Amino acid sequence: MRGWLSKIIHRKGRRFQCSLVRTYREISSASVDELWQKVVNLADVSWHPLLTSTNVPNGLVPKPGLIFQAVTRLGPIPIKIFVERVNPGEMMSVRVLSIPGVEERVIYRVESTVCGTCVSYSVTLSGWLSPLIWSLIKPRAAKVAAALAAATEQAANNALSSKPKSLKNSCFDF
Template sequence: MILNFSFKFIVGRKGFSFRFSLARTYRVVSSASVDVLWEKLINLGDVSWHPLLTSTNVPRGLIAKPGLIYNAVTRLMPIPIRVFVERVRPCELLSARVLAIPGVEKRVTYQVESTVCGTYVSYSVTLRGWLSPLIWWMIRSSSARVAAELASAAEQVSLQAQG
C-alpha cells in the first residue's frame, strides 16, 4: 500500500484557501489469469464484487470504453454518481473519474499485470478538493478491499471454469 498526502495553504487577494489531495494505491496478487481479471473488471454491468458500488445503469455485457459515462449507486448512500471512463488499455489499465458532488474529485485506476509470481491487481484512488478528507474518512475501509475483492471474484470464475 502506497499513501501520498498533499496539503497546500494558499494566501491570495481573496483570502485564505487550501487544497487537499490524497493518493493511495492497493496491490494484491491473484492466481487468476490476466484475461479473467480483465473480463471481470471491464464488465461494467456486473459490480457485485465491488465493495463501494451496488449497481450501475449499464446493461450486462457492455464493456468499458474511453468516453463512456454511466451512473452507479454507492453502498454507503443510495445516491447515484456519474462515472466517466477516461482511459482503457486492453488487459492492462482502466482509469475512470467519479463525479459525485461538488468539492471533491475522485479518480480511480485499475492496473493488471502478469508476473512469474502470479497476476498483480493494483487499485489507485486519488481524491482532490476541499471535501476530500471527509470523503476519504467515509470510503477508506471499503477502498482497501477493492483490489482484493476483484481478485477473489476472478479466482472464483477461474475455479468454476476449471470445475
C-alpha cells in the same frame, strides 16, 4: 514538517486544496485475461465493496468518454462515472463525479508477474472535502483489489468444476 504538509495541502486563493493518493495491490492465481474481463464488466459490480449497481447494459465494452451511473453501498446516492482512458488488457482509468468539493480518480491495472497476476487499485482524491470522504471510504477501498482477485478466482474455480462429468478423468481432460 512544512515541506510534507505543503505536498498535501495547497492553498488556492481562499480555498484549500487537499490531495490523497493510495494504491492497493493484490496477487491472484487467475490469468490476466480473466481479471481484465472482471474489471471491464461494468454491469457486474457485485464484487466491488463500494458500488452496488450500475446502469450499464451487459456486454458493453468501456471506451474513453463513456459516462454511466452507479449506486454506492454507503447510501442510495447515484454517482456519475466517466471513463477517461482504457488500455485493453492493462489499465482502465475512471473519474468519479459524486459531489462538488471532491474529485476522485480511480485506476485499475492488471499486470502479469512471476508470482501470479497483480491487480492494483489506485485512488486519488482531491478537493477540500477529500479528507472527510476518505475517512468514509478508506475501509472499503482497501478491500477492492482483494475482492476483485477473490471474485475472479472463484469464477475460474466454478468454471472448472462445471465440466461435464463424462469427460472428467479421461484422456481428453486438459
